[in-house]
Amino acid sequence: MRKHSKHDFQYFISEGFSSMFTHGFMSFAAIGITVACLLIMGTFSLVAVNANATLEKLEEENDVLAFVDERLTEAEARALREEILAVPNVTGAEFISRTEALADYESQYEDEELFQDLPDSTLRHRFVVSLADISKMSETKELLADVPGIAKVNAYEELSNGFITIRNIATIVCVALIAMLFLVSVFIIANTIKLTTFDRRNEIAIMKMVGATNGFIRWPFVYEGFLMGLLSAVIAFFLQWGLYGLITSGISSSDAFDIIEIVSFSQMWLPVALIFVAAGMLIGIGGSVSAIRQFLKV
Amino acid sequence: MIRLKDVMKEYPNGTRALNGLSLEIQDGEFVFLVGPSGSGKSTIIKLLTGEVIPTEGRVMVNGFSLSNIAEWQIPYLRRTLGVIFQDFRLIENKTVYDNMVFAMRAVGAAPREIKKRIAYVLKLVGLENKFSRLPDELSGGEQQRVAIARALVNNPSTIIADEPTGNLDPARSLEIMTLLKRINELGTTVLVVTHEKDLVNRFSERVVMLEKGRVIGDGVGKYGVNVHA
Numbered sequence: 001m002r003k004h005s006k007h008d009f010q011y012f013i014s015e016g017f018s019s020m021f022t023h024g025f026m027s028f029a030a031i032g033i034t035v036a037c038l039l040i041m042g043t044f045s046l047v048a049v050n051a052n053a054t055l056e057k058l059e060e061e062n063d064v065l066a067f068v069d070e071r072l073t074e075a076e077a078r079a080l081r082e083e084i085l086a087v088p089n090v091t092g093a094e095f096i097s098r099t100e101a102l103a104d105y106e107s108q109y110e111d112e113e114l115f116q117d118l119p120d121s122t123l124r125h126r127f128v129v130s131l132a133d134i135s136k137m138s139e140t141k142e143l144l145a146d147v148p149g150i151a152k153v154n155a156y157e158e159l160s161n162g163f164i165t166i167r168n169i170a171t172i173v174c175v176a177l178i179a180m181l182f183l184v185s186v187f188i189i190a191n192t193i194k195l196t197t198f199d200r201r202n203e204i205a206i207m208k209m210v211g212a213t214n215g216f217i218r219w220p221f222v223y224e225g226f227l228m229g230l231l232s233a234v235i236a237f238f239l240q241w242g243l244y245g246l247i248t249s250g251i252s253s254s255d256a257f258d259i260i261e262i263v264s265f266s267q268m269w270l271p272v273a274l275i276f277v278a279a280g281m282l283i284g285i286g287g288s289v290s291a292i293r294q295f296l297k298v
Numbered sequence: 299m300i301r302l303k304d305v306m307k308e309y310p311n312g313t314r315a316l317n318g319l320s321l322e323i324q325d326g327e328f329v330f331l332v333g334p335s336g337s338g339k340s341t342i343i344k345l346l347t348g349e350v351i352p353t354e355g356r357v358m359v360n361g362f363s364l365s366n367i368a369e370w371q372i373p374y375l376r377r378t379l380g381v382i383f384q385d386f387r388l389i390e391n392k393t394v395y396d397n398m399v400f401a402m403r404a405v406g407a408a409p410r411e412i413k414k415r416i417a418y419v420l421k422l423v424g425l426e427n428k429f430s431r432l433p434d435e436l437s438g439g440e441q442q443r444v445a446i447a448r449a450l451v452n453n454p455s456t457i458i459a460d461e462p463t464g465n466l467d468p469a470r471s472l473e474i475m476t477l478l479k480r481i482n483e484l485g486t487t488v489l490v491v492t493h494e495k496d497l498v499n500r501f502s503e504r505v506v507m508l509e510k511g512r513v514i515g516d517g518v519g520k521y522g523v524n525v526h527a
Contacts, residue, residue, distance in 0.1 A: 008406050022391075203389055203400070209347070210452060211377035212404035213370070 008216070016223025023196045027228060030192040034232035034283055035239065037185035038276055041178050042240045045275075048174040049268065052167065054261040059134050059163050065154040066093075066144050068125040074098075077125040080149050084127055087147065089140045092130040098123045124151065134160040182279065189287030193225060197291050204295050214296045221288045229284025233276040240272065241265055299325050300346065300456070300489070305355035307341050307511075315341035317511035318355070323489060325455065328482040330498045331491045333508030339491045341511075343460050346489075347381060348372040360455055377405055380449030380457045380486075384464035386441045388433040394420070394444050395429040401448045415451055423447045423477060439470030446477060456487040463494060471497055479503075 020027045066084060068077040074097055084093040096104075101123045131140055141155045197204070207217050248262050265272075300323040307316040316338045323329050333339055344350045345357050348364060357364040360378040362371060388397050398416040407415070420426045423443040433441055442462060449457055459478060463471035475490070475497055482488040492498060498505060507515035 007408050011403055202387070206387060206389065206401070207404040208373075209376065209381055209387075210401045210404050210448075211373045211375075211379075213373045216404065216406065 008219075012219040012223050015220035016227060019196075019200075019220060019224050020227055023199065026192060026196040026199070027224075030189055030196075030228050030287075031232045031235070033188050033192060034185060034229060034280060035236045037181055037188070037283070038232060038236035038280060039239055039243070041181045041185075041279065042236065042272065042276065043243065044174060044177055044181070046240075046244060046268070046272075048170060050260065050263055051170050053263050055163055055167050055170075057261045059160065060130070062134060062156060062160050062163070064129040064131060064137065064141060064144065066127045066129050066147075066150050067152045067154070068127070069149050069151040070121070070124050072125070072149055074125060076149070080147065081127065083147050084129060084144065084150075087140065087143045089132050089136050090129055090144075091132045094128040096126050096128060098125050101126060135164055182283070185279075185283045186286045186290070189225070189228075189283050190290045193221070193288045193291035194294075197221065197295055201295055204292075208296075217296060218289065218292055221292045222285055225284035225286075225288030226281055227284070229280035229282070230277065231280075232284070233273075233280030236280070237273050237276045240276070241269070299323065299358070299360065300487070301356070301358040302342070302345070303356045305345070305352045305357060307338075307345065307350065308353045315511055316345075316352075319508075319512055321506060321513060321516075323487060325487055326482070326485060328479060328488045328501075328503045329490070330501075330503060330505045331489060331508065332493060332495075332498060332505055333514075334493070336510075337508040338511040339508060340460070342508075343381075343458055343491060346458060347379060348375050373405075377452060378455050380446075380452070380454040382442070382445050382449050382457065382459040382462045384461040386433070386438075386445045386465075388441060388444055388448075390433055393430050393432055394425060394436070394447075397433070397444060397448055398451050401451050405452055407452070415453070416447075419447045419451050422450070422481070437470070438466050439473055442466060442470075442474050443477065446474070446481070450481065450486075454486065456489065457481060459488070459490045459492075461492055462490065463492065463497060468496075472500065475501065 068080060072080075077097075078095050081093050081095055084090060098121070102118060105123065106118070129140075129144065131137060137155050137157050137160050141153050141157070144150055144153045204217055244265050248265075251260055251262060300321070302319055302321045305316050305319045306314070308314045319338065319342075321342075331339055331342065341350070345352060345364060346359050348362075348367060351367070352365055355365070359375060362375040362378075364375070367375065389400060392400060395416060398419065399412055402412045402415065416429075417426070420429055423446055425440065425443055425447065428436065428440065433444065436444065442465075446457075446459075446462075457478065462478070463474050466474060471494065478488050478490060479501065502518060504518050505515070506513055
């Protein structure tokens with residue numbers, strides 16, 4: 001079997017390119033649909049990234065409080081920091097003296113006389129402990145409680161478990177939706193290219209009749225799909241950029257969405273661009289290859 | 299060379315198109331294949347071009363055995379054949395020249411070779427001044443000549459013409475048949491499937507008559523008069 005020459009590849013590329021313009025309306029439709037699918041997939045993914053960032057922030061705020069035995073002096077209490085940091089899964093331990101804790105407590109109830117002028121001894125010294133992995137909160141809590149000098153450990157495990165569940169569900173839903181949209185895109189592109197291929201079945205039949213191999217017939221269509229996918233990815237990327245900018249500026253300017261942690265587009269543009277280009281090309285090439293298959297059986 | 303030996307072809311719907319047919323065509327021959335509708339003419343063309351495989355028997359075309367040909371070999375078999383159809387099958391939005399280029403490109407010919415070969419073939423069919431025309435700017439006879447040029451452009455050893463004059467008036471039909479005869483004189487084997495008795499009778503060539511999937515006559519002479527069984 002003969003391998004394709006340099007002339008063949010020049011021919012494939014020029015045919016693929018010119019065919020995209022010759023079948024202008026169909027190409028426009030295929031590109032439009034791919035752009036729409038990429039935009040929907042991209043928007044979903046970016047929502048997932050932002051939801052993840054927001055959840056991460058909330059998780060970080062979900063610290064563990066380790067209370068120091070009241071019999072220990074402040075200096076002895078401070079000295080426990082090293083032992084706490086030695087506990088696995090602990091990434092930080094901030095010491096808060098009973099005086100600081102009381103001041104903070106009182107400031108929360110400034111209007112209520114009952115809580116003012118309490119003695120220092122009312123509260124204990126404490127450490128605000130941050131964890132690397134909040135899914136191991138229960139184990140870490142037990143290890144912290146075993147540190148000599150620590151009287152009690154408070155941790156909101158239910159809350160952290162809730163965050164983990166939300167993240168897991170959000171990830172599964174997003175992955176499932178993206179996979180579905182991807183398949184839908186390939187299906188739509190395959191059908192759109194099938195229409196252009198149908199339009200050219202006469203050309204394909206003539207090529208088969210004069211002895212063109214299936215590979216030779218397929219290549220221009222593959223290039224056409226590749227070019228359409230690439231062009232769709234570029235258009236979708238800039239549209240996504242604009243759309244994201246509009247939505248995030250709307251969210252930032254509203255107090256109601258204060259809780260949402262917004263990831264700026266400049267932090268994500270490269271992965272977004274790469275994913276769009278890869279997905280666009282996969283959709284284009286996959287669509288054209290599956291579309292032409294049935295016309296090669298002569 | 300074309301050789302069919304005891305060929306039987308039955309389609310999935312049960313129709314038996316060929317019934318133990320045997321036929322041999324030597325290199326350089328000019329043969330008319332004639333017969334009524336349903337006699338098996340189209341099936342023979344499909345067998346020779348690898349569109350269908352025989353149910354029984356052996357088919358050899360230009361060194362390829364079609365009884366057990368691999369799918370990847372079919373394009374290479376077709377490169378040894380030039381096929382001409384009644385309805386021309388030209389690409390409407392390409393010029394005469396581009397139709398030729400398309401056929402040569404499809405088999406991976408180099409640009410320099412393409413230019414040289416097309417000029418020669420268009421001159422051979424008498425269309426050297428019409429290379430920039432679109433098919434619908436040409437008469438039926440001229441369109442069929444473009445189709446013949448396209449069939450010849452890849453230098454096949456055999457031309458198979460399926461009712462090549464079916465859409466043409468008698469004068470244009472004679473022109474086309476004369477052109478095919480001239481191509482045959484240059485060394486190409488020509489097999490013409492037709493049912494035009496008058497046209498066949500104007501040439502003293504071998505005539506193979508088919509009926510109900512069998513050869514009922516084979517000889518040089520006038521169609522329907524003195525062809526020997």
